[in-house]
Amino acid sequence: MYRERGPKTWSVVCVSLYVAAVAATGVAALPENPGAWLAVSGLYVFALVPLLIVPISKYVYHRIDLAPDTLRVGRERIPVADIDPRSVRTQLRRATENGGASVLRNVATSMNSGFTFRGRNVADKRLPRLVGGAWAVPMGMGSVAIANRRGQQLLIATRHPEEFLRALAEATEATEATDGPEARR
CATH class of the missing domain: 1.20.58 (Methane Monooxygenase Hydroxylase; Chain G, domain 1)
Structure with a gap:
């Protein structure tokens, strides 16, 4: 996908x-x-x-493969059924309102001073967890914060956030339609 x-x-x-x-x-x-x-x-x-x-x-650590049932980011696999479709739609709406991500915006976002995510050694559980196994979002890459169905925030580094979110929205909607209401609980 x-x-x-x-x-x-x-x-x-x-x-x-x-x-x-x-x-x-x-x-x-x-x-x-x-x-x-x-x-x-x-x-x-x-x-x-x-x-x-x-x-x-x-x-x-940051290659992305999205199949209809699995999202693979780096060394980590996440079942698409575990991703909250509302968080994906919210992030997609924000990305399209901001006019998409440019290379300069990705560089500026990745160069921020301080951790905005929970890496391996950061103890603040309120911050989103960086997916894929890396220590940080590389300079020049944007990031997308989504949630899983348990409410855990996940941060995914991507070069094309809007395209990634569109594909992820399609996958989560397809999974939501096939699984029915019991998967949303």
């Missing part, structure tokens, strides 16, 4: 530059100094890894 993955442009550029640097070093050093070429190529990895940590982290 809905799938959100991060762009791979940054990772492709970084790996391409790494391969180009290794090839350029190989042209200069091989065949006379294969040991020096391997050593310098290995050192280039220390420049590559920090550039790829954030995209890999976003992929592991």
Whole structure:
């Protein structure tokens, strides 16, 4: 129904530059100094890894897969039947009233000073719990706060909040229609 993955442009550029640097070093050093070429190529990895940590982290903890019966965010699975459809409709209405989320609004939201969610070590139970297993909402991503049927607030980091909420509203309405009134209790 809905799938959100991060762009791979940054990772492709970084790996391409790494391969180009290794090839350029190989042209200069091989065949006379294969040991020096391997050593310098290995050192280039220390420049590559920090550039790829954030995209890999976003992929592991913030990828979204919405199927008709399950919402998967990062390493966590949530049955769609457990999501409160009213909270989804409320958030969708707010998102459409605000004109959708732009990249600048996502950056501004994610750069706020202080925790607006309950991560792994935050003890304030009134704050929404960040879904997916990460420590924080990455810079440049927006977030959506919804509730489950038990009243627990859930915060989901997403690049396209309005599109995600539309798909989630469809899924929760379909589940609500098939389950009947007993699922709403």
